Amino acid sequence: MQSLLTPTIVIPIENYAIFSFLNISIRTLMPLFLSTPMHLGGLGFAPPSIGPWLALIGISDASLLRVSVVLRPSHAYVSDHVVTCTRKGNRLSCNHVCIA
Numbered sequence: 001m002q003s004l005l006t007p008t009i010v011i012p013i014e015n016y017a018i019f020s021f022l023n024i025s026i027r028t029l030m031p032l033f034l035s036t037p038m039h040l041g042g043l044g045f046a047p048p049s050i051g052p053w054l055a056l057i058g059i060s061d062a063s064l065l066r067v068s069v070v071l072r073p074s075h076a077y078v079s080d081h082v083v084t085c086t087r088k089g090n091r092l093s094c095n096h097v098c099i100a
Contacts, residue, residue, distance in 0.1 A: 030054065
């Protein structure tokens with residue numbers, strides 16, 4: 001069991017735990033923020049209008065997830081075809097490096 005507690009294992013688990021905690025916190029506090037009166041720092045929405053706003057937030061989260069899935073292959077392509085630039089004195093030389 002001790003051999004599993006390496007930084008390459010522990011750090012992603014800690015990151016996921018912190019991200020999950022923050023995500024749950026935001027989703028829990030959002031209706032409270034939407035319904036709190038404006039003079040107390042909220043937006044003062046009526047209860048019937050909070051539902052559509054929460055739905056819009058959920059749709060935007062799903063859209064961002066889809067965009068990240070679509071952009072992942074393009075990121076892989078761009079990161080595999082890197083242009084490196086080096087400077088020697090006043091001279092700048094750029095080289096195209098294909099990692100694939």
